[in-house]
Amino acid sequence: MPAPAALLSYIDAQTDAFITRLAEAVAIPSISGDPAYRDRVHDMSNWLNAQLQAVGVTTKQVDLGTHVMDGQTLHLPPAILGRIGEDKSKKTVLIYGHFDVQPASKSDGWDTEPFVLTKEADGRLVGRGSSDDKGPVLGWVNVLQWHHETQTPLPVNIVFCFEGMEENGSEGLDDLVVKEKDGWFKDVDCVCISDNYWLNTRTPALTYGLRGLVYFKINVSGPTRDLHSGVFGRMVHEPMTDLISLMSRLVDSAGNILVPGVDDMVSVADNEERAIYEKLDYSIEDVESSVGAKIALSADKTQVLMGRMRSPSLSLHGIEGAFSGPGAKTVIPAKVAGKFSIRLVPPQTPDSVTPLVEAYLKSEFAKLGSKNSLHVELLHDGKPWVADYKHWNYNAAIKATEAIYSQKPDLTREGGSIPVTLTFAETLGVNVLLLPMGRGDDGAHSTNEKLDTSNFIKGTKLLGTYLYEVGEVKDS
């Protein structure tokens, strides 16, 4: 059943108001990965809770307890559980989203203040969290607003689960899902998550796979204080020398993972599997235009797509404790920590990969013959996930996409990680659909993150229409 025409025209008419609400959300710097911003994540939970209540959702904020980060014990931001509709004759859709964001500051290279939503002339809404994931979360609120104002019953029952720790390992959420399996989440028929991106800037997509993640911190320490390189250079083992050597042994410039056994876990794609990727609306120009430079690892589109969708990847993110400012400083840093992560694909799991990484780092460190100390930490992890894309949940989303965008969606696997996806799939035993709102060049986790106004508005219509298509499904 298509969505009511009145809903779709309401969404068009409310564009400015919806953007204003998104700006309010972006203005709260709810960075979950930095202890200094933890209170703002709590603020964001309260703000979203009030928005949901205002459109008729029954909510509860759930205290997830505390966790330790960078040596500090911190209160986790409360998750928000919501429910609207209790009609046993209707399907029940669980909607997940997150209200925390990645770190951002002007000094990282943003052209505008990251926490001020800036509407560009071409319709881009620039700001941290605009696309990941505050825009999509508010897309759902936009849909509910019309039903609430017009007192129109929804075509399905909806259960919400919004969290504030997604960018930092979704701490506390797995336990909550398990605990609420037969409580708040009882009778859920399917899950829909809008928290990823189209493959390109043209073609809407549904996503049926995600990579997992293991995020490591390699600590190397030696002296008890930073040293002057003039005074101590070539007298002592330097932690940076050891760390850089270890980090250089993890991945090569072609993207091959050098930790023995990690790449080998994944089968080579056969011709049938390659055909899936050949069909996707994508080119080398797409990736190179998206990153702004001709730096694709291969000239073969299929190879590059498989690199994201069905291969593990290892990225070196940075070093904590070394000199990172501008100018020159002749320091031998006393204690340095290298950060890197590996994206995982089936059949890899954090449990199968982590021991390989730890053993390799210890063995390579021993080869260095250094008197410094090594300590490897796993900061967070998540399993990879693949869903059945022939399920009615996907069919509903395909029909909704055709209704709003007049084209068939790409069926993709995504390179990123939303660890809770797998938790919902495994714990609730239902199909999970990823229904992205934003485009492939939105720059989530990057400088100048944006959501196009057309994606925000058509995306809102898509989410609403999807609910009506699920409402039409007869079998279950």
Next chain:
Amino acid sequence: MPAPAALLSYIDAQTDAFITRLAEAVAIPSISGDPAYRDRVHDMSNWLNAQLQAVGVTTKQVDLGTHVMDGQTLHLPPAILGRIGEDKSKKTVLIYGHFDVQPASKSDGWDTEPFVLTKEADGRLVGRGSSDDKGPVLGWVNVLQWHHETQTPLPVNIVFCFEGMEENGSEGLDDLVVKEKDGWFKDVDCVCISDNYWLNTRTPALTYGLRGLVYFKINVSGPTRDLHSGVFGRMVHEPMTDLISLMSRLVDSAGNILVPGVDDMVSVADNEERAIYEKLDYSIEDVESSVGAKIALSADKTQVLMGRMRSPSLSLHGIEGAFSGPGAKTVIPAKVAGKFSIRLVPPQTPDSVTPLVEAYLKSEFAKLGSKNSLHVELLHDGKPWVADYKHWNYNAAIKATEAIYSQKPDLTREGGSIPVTLTFAETLGVNVLLLPMGRGDDGAHSTNEKLDTSNFIKGTKLLGTYLYEVGEVKDS
């Protein structure tokens, strides 16, 4: 001629006042390597200029023009030239020091505020610049103060040259020295610089050699913005992967420099040369207690001392542009810059070493097969230096040390760089002496930099007595 007893007892009596003045100097964060603090280096030039005038020195502040740092055009802090005494029958000593400091912030791991001089119960005066080089510079002012107050003529004429860019390559100073060779610096008989450290915490030292320096920045850039490792991991060449690989090829964990030809320039020490280092009052325990960990590169004291004094060293300082904060961020940084420096010893020079480094980095980068871009910058440099320690200038300092400390000084070569030392030696053609005030564990360039009160006070007496011993020298 020993210093007047009244001068020495005055110095003891003024201890508290001298510490108060040092605290005033430390309170000005005159960080020359960070554009944000440039105005404070100017403030410091003005403050020191006023101090010198107050004790009878005729001064002029010299505009050194501008320079470009991190893309900004900045005004160089004015150098201070000073003169006191014009007696043709006396020797003229040129005294050099610097009033700028290394960066420091509490978050680097300082136990106290770095720009608040904190006197510990054991007499340590903790603060950035206490030992490097505000303490020694004020040591000279302390000596002048007694002569000024008592109207006692100095035993020598003194010419001062104080600069505010020492920690950032002494920009502008070489030109000034050349320009003033036959002007302000005419008739200089010798140079004395108090800007280094004893080898240990027990034995005063004179220093007759310094290592040079070449400081490099390796820029690797690829995408035009930071990327999400989930979205782009294993699709594109990552700048961090290339940079870390390059940096790992510069030095090994045993301190060997891997740039071909660099270590080879320096001869192996013969038995006679080893004997010089065997005599020095030093042990492996000294270096390990100074750094707080058992991380000496060798169990052989002579080997470790030669590592500092007659070997080049390569230290990796850090990376600009990568993720350097606490927590986890799944970023692929778009543009990263690795910082490293090589300390040089004769016969190495920046001109002979720099081409080797640049050619090696380019050749190793080509081997990576990356589509990212490499750009190598030489941020600053300085030649190494060795002086004749049998000169009367050294004899005067040895006698002064015996008078104040009742022991013979160690004759050392230092691992650090004071590039202007060589400029004075080469341009003025006179003997240059390094007469340190602080101890080997002062932590210059490090967290919790300190100067012991006893070193500040006895060091002030040493500087004063040195002037009287130079005044006694008959030959020239």
